[in-house]
Amino acid sequence: MKFLLKRLFGATIAIVGALTLVFIALRAAPGDPADNILGDEAPETAKVEFRKRLHLDQPLHVQYGLFWSNVANGTLGISYEVSDQRKPVSELIGNVLPATIELALAAMLVALIIALPFGVTAAIHQRKLWDNVSMIIALLGVAMPVFWLGPMLLYLLTVRYPILPDPGAPLNGILPLIMPALVLGAALSAKLTRMVRASVLDVLREDFTTTARAKGLSEFKVITKHVLRNALIPVITVMGLQLAALFSGAIVTEKVFARPGIGTLLLDAIVKRDYAVIQGCVLVVTVGYVLVNLVVDLAYAVADPRVRKQS
Structure with a gap:
């Protein structure tokens, strides 16, 4: 049992560490999801609304908390892709x-x-x-x-x-x-x-x-x-x-x-x-x-x- 608990603890640390590094790297990289998805020609008001709807205008610690909240509820968040029916990430991955x-x-x-x-x-x-x-x-x-x-x-x-x-x-x-x-x-x-x-x-x-x-x-x-x-x-x-x-x-x-x-x-x-x-x-x-x-x-x-x- 001690061996199993030790391995489970190590596995949990590895998962949390990897996801935290990815979260930080994505935000530190140059570029803006609003520009990539809406396009450079989109009006600034549309980009502001896009960032607000997806909480990209929130501080990093708030975004980080929302990410783990989405992991906990099983949706893994909502895809940024603009469409009439934006799907949960878990559904996209499950497909x-x-x-x-x-x-x-x-x-x-x-x-x-x-x-x-x-x-x-x-x-x-x-x-x-x-x-x-x-x-x-x-x-x-x-x-x-x-x-x-x-x-x-x-x-x-x-x-x-x-x-x-x-x-x-x-x-x-x-x-x-x-x-x-x-x-x-x-x-x-x-x-x-x-x-x-x-x-x-x-x-x-x-x-x-x-x-x-x-x-x-x-x-x-x-x-x-x-x-x-x-x-x-x-x-x-x-x-x-x-x-x-x-x-x-x-x-x-x-x-x-x-x-x-x-x-x-x-x-x-x-x-x-x-x-x-x-x-x-x-x-x-x-x-x-x-x-x-x-x-x-x-x-x-x-x-x-x-x-x-x-x-």
């Missing part, structure tokens, strides 16, 4: 969040499909051609940013070699998900491949692996029954942390592929300086990141009691 979660899970699946066979094979053939090739590819994958890899794969797989349909075409089912999941998953698989390789190499050096081989088990059974079972424990921990990081990676990927999601919503809000939507998106992403890390910490503590004792 696009499932698409981002879908993309993150699909990307994780792609990463596992690539990383497990590449990492295991590289470890088995350590310092041989396959190992060297796999590690070079993994290093390139880590070095290539998503905003560059996305357009390159888009060109190669839809224009140069039209294997996949154009993501801009009207498609149904999982087809619109394939390309962004490939890009995000490929970037993640580079890190996981190196982790799988290192973990498998550690287990291959253990005494129980040598004993299993001495009993006459085939190499396939040694790898699948003894090595993988133990090697995947640290990999699963890293996967949990990377799943949380996928939400931030999805922000760029969604924009590159014009895919609706929390990333597209956040970037559009930044352009318009829609403070309420920016703060709401950051809140959801931060809470998601912290919660996944918390679950990973708790799961690791259950699997290894030494972690609880050290904490």
